[in-house]
Amino acid sequence: MSDTSTVNTESAFKDQKQKMAISARNINVVYATPTGDIPAVRDVDIDLPKGSITGIIGESGSGKSTLIMAIMNAVTKPGKITSGSVILNGENDILQLSSEKQRKIRGKEIGFVFQAAQNSLNPLRRIGQQILDLGRAHEVNDLRELIKYAKRLLIRLGLDADRVLASYQHELSGGMRQRVGIMFSLVLNANIVFLDESTTALDMLSQASVLEIIRELQKEKNLTIAFVSHDIGVIADLSERIEIFYAGEIVEEGKTSEVLASPKHPYTKGLIKAIPKISGDIDAAEPLKGSSPDYRTFKQKGCLFYDRCPIRTNSCQDSRPELNITNRDHKVACFRVGANDRD
Amino acid sequence: MTTPGTAKSVHTFTPKSYNGASFWKAAWRSITRKTSRIIGFAIIVLFTLMAIFGPYLYSSHLPINTNAIYAPISWKYPLGTDFEGTSNLALIITGARYVLLAAALGALFTVIFGTVLGLIAGYFVGWSDSIIMRITDFFLTIPSFPLLVVLSTVWNFGHPLAMGFILGITSWGGMARAVRSQTLSLRERGFVEAARGLGLSPFHILFREILPNVSSYIGMNLLTSITGCIYAEVGLFFLGVVPFHVNNWGVMLNMAVFSAGAMSSPDALPYLLSPLLALLLLTLGIVLFLDAVDEMFNPRLREDV
Amino acid sequence: MIEIKNLQKFFQIKAKFSNHKTVHAVRNVNLAIPSGGALCLIGESGCGKTTIGRMLCGMENPSSGSIIIDGQDISKLKRGARAKLLQKVQLIHQDPYQALNPTHTIEQMMKATLKKMAKQKKKDADWIRQRMDELLKLVGLDPETILFKYPHMLSGGQRQRVIIARALTVEPEMLIADEVVSMIDVSLRLGILKLLRYLRERHNISILFITHDIASARYLGNDTELYVVYKGMVIERGRTERVIRSPQHPYTQALLSAMPILKGIEKPGKDRFVITSQFRQSEEEPRGCLFADRCPFKQSICDEKRPELVHKDDAYHACFFPKVRQVAAESI
Numbered sequence: 001m002s003d004t005s006t007v008n009t010e011s012a013f014k015d016q017k018q019k020m021a022i023s024a025r026n027i028n029v030v031y032a033t034p035t036g037d038i039p040a041v042r043d044v045d046i047d048l049p050k051g052s053i054t055g056i057i058g059e060s061g062s063g064k065s066t067l068i069m070a071i072m073n074a075v076t077k078p079g080k081i082t083s084g085s086v087i088l089n090g091e092n093d094i095l096q097l098s099s100e101k102q103r104k105i106r107g108k109e110i111g112f113v114f115q116a117a118q119n120s121l122n123p124l125r126r127i128g129q130q131i132l133d134l135g136r137a138h139e140v141n142d143l144r145e146l147i148k149y150a151k152r153l154l155i156r157l158g159l160d161a162d163r164v165l166a167s168y169q170h171e172l173s174g175g176m177r178q179r180v181g182i183m184f185s186l187v188l189n190a191n192i193v194f195l196d197e198s199t200t201a202l203d204m205l206s207q208a209s210v211l212e213i214i215r216e217l218q219k220e221k222n223l224t225i226a227f228v229s230h231d232i233g234v235i236a237d238l239s240e241r242i243e244i245f246y247a248g249e250i251v252e253e254g255k256t257s258e259v260l261a262s263p264k265h266p267y268t269k270g271l272i273k274a275i276p277k278i279s280g281d282i283d284a285a286e287p288l289k290g291s292s293p294d295y296r297t298f299k300q301k302g303c304l305f306y307d308r309c310p311i312r313t314n315s316c317q318d319s320r321p322e323l324n325i326t327n328r329d330h331k332v333a334c335f336r337v338g339a340n341d342r343d
Numbered sequence: 344m345t346t347p348g349t350a351k352s353v354h355t356f357t358p359k360s361y362n363g364a365s366f367w368k369a370a371w372r373s374i375t376r377k378t379s380r381i382i383g384f385a386i387i388v389l390f391t392l393m394a395i396f397g398p399y400l401y402s403s404h405l406p407i408n409t410n411a412i413y414a415p416i417s418w419k420y421p422l423g424t425d426f427e428g429t430s431n432l433a434l435i436i437t438g439a440r441y442v443l444l445a446a447a448l449g450a451l452f453t454v455i456f457g458t459v460l461g462l463i464a465g466y467f468v469g470w471s472d473s474i475i476m477r478i479t480d481f482f483l484t485i486p487s488f489p490l491l492v493v494l495s496t497v498w499n500f501g502h503p504l505a506m507g508f509i510l511g512i513t514s515w516g517g518m519a520r521a522v523r524s525q526t527l528s529l530r531e532r533g534f535v536e537a538a539r540g541l542g543l544s545p546f547h548i549l550f551r552e553i554l555p556n557v558s559s560y561i562g563m564n565l566l567t568s569i570t571g572c573i574y575a576e577v578g579l580f581f582l583g584v585v586p587f588h589v590n591n592w593g594v595m596l597n598m599a600v601f602s603a604g605a606m607s608s609p610d611a612l613p614y615l616l617s618p619l620l621a622l623l624l625l626t627l628g629i630v631l632f633l634d635a636v637d638e639m640f641n642p643r644l645r646e647d648v
Numbered sequence: 649m650i651e652i653k654n655l656q657k658f659f660q661i662k663a664k665f666s667n668h669k670t671v672h673a674v675r676n677v678n679l680a681i682p683s684g685g686a687l688c689l690i691g692e693s694g695c696g697k698t699t700i701g702r703m704l705c706g707m708e709n710p711s712s713g714s715i716i717i718d719g720q721d722i723s724k725l726k727r728g729a730r731a732k733l734l735q736k737v738q739l740i741h742q743d744p745y746q747a748l749n750p751t752h753t754i755e756q757m758m759k760a761t762l763k764k765m766a767k768q769k770k771k772d773a774d775w776i777r778q779r780m781d782e783l784l785k786l787v788g789l790d791p792e793t794i795l796f797k798y799p800h801m802l803s804g805g806q807r808q809r810v811i812i813a814r815a816l817t818v819e820p821e822m823l824i825a826d827e828v829v830s831m832i833d834v835s836l837r838l839g840i841l842k843l844l845r846y847l848r849e850r851h852n853i854s855i856l857f858i859t860h861d862i863a864s865a866r867y868l869g870n871d872t873e874l875y876v877v878y879k880g881m882v883i884e885r886g887r888t889e890r891v892i893r894s895p896q897h898p899y900t901q902a903l904l905s906a907m908p909i910l911k912g913i914e915k916p917g918k919d920r921f922v923i924t925s926q927f928r929q930s931e932e933e934p935r936g937c938l939f940a941d942r943c944p945f946k947q948s949i950c951d952e953k954r955p956e957l958v959h960k961d962d963a964y965h966a967c968f969f970p971k972v973r974q975v976a977a978e979s980i
Contacts, residue, residue, distance in 0.1 A: 211908070285867065
């Protein structure tokens with residue numbers, strides 16, 4: 001009897017793992033700087049369920065891009081992954097694989113676009129040639145088919161495909177380059193796609209159409225998408241689940257509409273109040289107090305949001321808060337959940 | 344009640360002026376960062392001292408010792424002697440002044456002329472650019488070496504200033520072109536446009552806004568110009584094209600090869616090798632130091648307090 | 649205090665086969681901004697809004713039309729007087745990093761213009777130091793921690809504030825803010841917007857706010873005007889809140905529809921729609937409405953005649969079939 005129950009829980013556990021496209025645990029990335037070691041990503045656990053769109057919000061420098069790079073083991077010096085495991089599709093820990101295998105995974109299994117996508121294209125080769133390079137690097141058999149697919153993607157993204165394939169990077173505008181970057185992340189048919197600030201150079205109409213295409217493609221191919229940005233509007237519109245990132249840690253996570261409708265962490269609350277919106281009273285908006293964390297903040301023993309927090313107490317300085325569930329899958333890392341400014 | 348004296352500014356805030364201090368501090372820090380740079384710096388300092396004080400260490404006519412012609416290396420003659428018995432070391436030390444001074448002047452001339460013309464051409468564009476560039480092209484196409492040979496028949500290069508001037512005149516072209524192209528791209532930058540909009544004078548824009556951004560290139564070019572000039576003048580003297588008026592390294596090389604048959608007879612070898620060694624050492628010093636120059640002028644490497 | 653009438657700008661672009669193509673970048677634009685007022689130009693990239701801003705501060709010359717600052721038409725003035733007048737209008741760029749000289753500390757940068765002002769006003773070094781202090785505090789920065797730094801040591805928001813402080817050294821009457829918050833994190837934009845509003849309301853400095861993000865335009869105050877620009881032409885105009893809540897032109901409606909919805913806080917406007925076709929530099933000049941090829945509500949007359957900007961009920965629009973549609977997101 002106990003045998004069957006353990007077998008059941010084991011298979012249930014395995015089942016759960018299978019549902020996760022990416023299951024990252026205990027990711028720690030440290031940057032070595034002249035002023036000391038800065039923990040850019042600290043003890044982060046993150047799950048990306050298959051076929052979901054997860055949005056990761058954080059200010060520039062909060063470590064959100066580093067987290068994505070760490071998951072792909074693409075962190076460059078002076079950064080270094082000091083611990084963590086990333087289970088891909090419930091099978092292997094990709095951080096333990098050889099660098100050759102990791103390289104194959106990047107592109108084939110995980111498609112990604114750097115934040116500076118405009119600058120990560122090779123300036124000396126035409127776009128079309130670079131697609132062929134990518135195909136050859138990943139041992140794609142039918143290169144012609146690859147180019148055809150790339151063209152279809154570009155047209156869907158609203159670009160003149162033939163012209164773009166024949167161009168060099170500097171001949172394209174910033175918005176065009178961002179869209180080319182998105183095409184690169186999708187062209188090898190990866191099931192998992194990471195997008196880092198993929199719409200910042202686009203104006204409203206282009207951005208709306210790109211988001212629409214991402215939504216369509218996600219539905220068609222059941223893609224798992226992780227979208228990193230500082231723009232809450234874009235993330236709120238696109239993603240079902242949201243992770244709020246501050247100073248290297250996840251401080252709140254949950255279903256998008258729920259986290260935005262009833263935010264629990266003071267940072268999330270402040271963030272929502274601080275963003276320009278098309279709705280609501282303009283005099284109700286308040287900028288966030290204090291300034292972004294710097295190397296001094298990281299030396300603190302207690303909560304990293306302490307300096308800017310409107311509901312802090314002395315005990316918040318003693319230790320770091322952990323992520324705890326408030327209801328269903330809505331988690332917050334704060335000692336004072338539920339307290340008001342006036343308390 | 345406040346007296347007029349104190350009423351003016353109760354909180355006199357004097358901002359930490361980081362103008363001068365930070366450049367030299369940053370320069371020193373970049374030099375000391377790597378041992379190779381320190382060595383280079385030390386060599387340059389050594390030769391500079393040699394150039395300044397060298398001739399004072401010896402009498403104006405170096406002693407001749409007919410008994411010690413082409414003497415081998417010994418404690419008395421650390422680098423051997425020449426065809427008259429004069430110590431090669433003494434020759435090197437006293438000859439340094441001409442070589443270095445001429446090269447420094449030549450490099451200075453190249454850099455100043457090239458930079459100013461490059462800045463003006465690159466910033467004002469239009470007809471001033473065309474004129475300046477035509478002149479530059481003219482100078483670029485003149486083969487400097489034959490020109491120097493021809494000029495040497497009418498001009499006495501006894502004074503390092505004359506040599507420096509001639510070297511400078513023939514080599515500022517490349518510098519002007521490079522500075523011009525950097526200026527052309529810098530003038531489109533936001534801060535230059537902002538300076539125009541704020542009503543700052545073109546002089547200010549050229550020399551206070553654009554020039555500091557080209558300074559790293561200028562610094563490095565200054566040093567490579569010096570090496571270039573040294574080789575040019577030494578070469579000229581070596582080839583015997585320029586009449587032998589003074590005592591310097593190029594002359595030594597010329598004498599060693601053509602008069603003393605140093606290529607075939609081993610006795611005169613120290614006489615040949617001493618100037619070569621001096622040249623090599625100096626070039627090495629400059630090259631090692633060059634590494635620090637880019638860092639020195641890069642404000643991004645000034646550390647935040 | 650600043651007015652433009654019938655402003656036009658044509659650009660010559662070298663097309664592939666050496667024929668020059670003429671682009672009509674700004675078409676017959678009229679606008680007026682009172683002292684302390686704020687006017688927002690909204691549109692996609694390439695619509696001409698930046699060109700309008702650059703013409704207003706003298707960085708570009710109009711092909712035709714007049715720019716009138718404080719009652720004087722600048723094209724009729726001599727170079728010296730013209731330069732002096734144009735200095736009252738300062739441009740703030742989009743990229744705060746490019747707009748600062750990387751080899752100057754903030755102090756050196758502020759002193760460059762303050763020295764000039766001090767000479768004009770016959771003031772001394774103490775005045776310069778005080779003014780630096782004053783202006784940095786005005787934009788919300790602490791002089792002690794900022795003056796000795798180089799631009800690369802500051803954050804994007806700090807750089808933008810420093811640039812505004814620099815613009816204020818010459819005591820302008822108007823600031824042209826060209827996409828000034830586009831390169832700053834969304835969570836930090838409000839600070840800069842509030843600063844601009846403060847400069848308007850307390851220091852009477854007019855603001856021409858150029859952006860593609862309509863939401864940020866709201867935060868310059870309750871009495872701002874919004875001009876929607878499409879391919880160089882103003883196609884809708886009115887008080888900001890009114891244009892947002894009751895837009896009449898399909899293009900304005902498309903822009904408002906395209907704004908992302910904050911799930912949980914906002915709900916989409918009931919008439920919201922999506923346009924799929926892309927903005928392209930047109931090959932030939934269309935005979936009719938400039939927006940006709942992308943307009944979901946177009947009718948045959950739209951391809952034949954071009955609608956002019958007409959005044960109706962306190963707002964302006966350029967459309968033959970204007971219809972108010974509630975497309976902007978609303979609070980839940």
